[in-house]
Amino acid sequence: MRKVLVAVVVAVGALGIVAGAFAGGGYGGGPGDDNTATPTSTSGKASSKSETYKFKATLTAGQEVPKPTGAMAGAGGTFTAKTVESSSSKTFTWKLTFHNLTGKAGAAHVHMGVKGKPGGVIIALCGPCRSGQTGTAKISSKIEDAMEQGKTYVNVHTAKNAGGEIRGQVKLVSS
Numbered sequence: 001m002r003k004v005l006v007a008v009v010v011a012v013g014a015l016g017i018v019a020g021a022f023a024g025g026g027y028g029g030g031p032g033d034d035n036t037a038t039p040t041s042t043s044g045k046a047s048s049k050s051e052t053y054k055f056k057a058t059l060t061a062g063q064e065v066p067k068p069t070g071a072m073a074g075a076g077g078t079f080t081a082k083t084v085e086s087s088s089s090k091t092f093t094w095k096l097t098f099h100n101l102t103g104k105a106g107a108a109h110v111h112m113g114v115k116g117k118p119g120g121v122i123i124a125l126c127g128p129c130r131s132g133q134t135g136t137a138k139i140s141s142k143i144e145d146a147m148e149q150g151k152t153y154v155n156v157h158t159a160k161n162a163g164g165e166i167r168g169q170v171k172l173v174s175s
Contacts (some may be wrong), residue, residue: 055081
């Protein structure tokens, strides 16, 4: 979103320079003169450019709230995701891997919530889940903003730990 704002400001500034040039503002004498500026992009092109944000979470039993029962030593996983903004559409693509759980992964979700606090589900990832699973969904600006600000987490649920067995806070790794 920040990149779109910068692109729009640059495009508007460029259009102002070009308008000044066509009005005789210093780029040449007028039509037919070789020094006349020619616009190479418009604000429509700048605002339709897509942006990509990448996210990651390292999942462990120690981060889950409330603490899981009987979690295996070394239980953990990795969640990677990216959002691609194009106009008003935001496409969320993800991959989830996990290991050493107490049983099969019954479900996994992205939740709204800061570190150490439980929160509501905002994106259902899979159910049942297998390690290495991937998926795609459309998300809202509100969800993407929360992910950018570190206000979301991912967790994996098992039969023994229906509230979640492993968890990791989602962090923005590049934009």
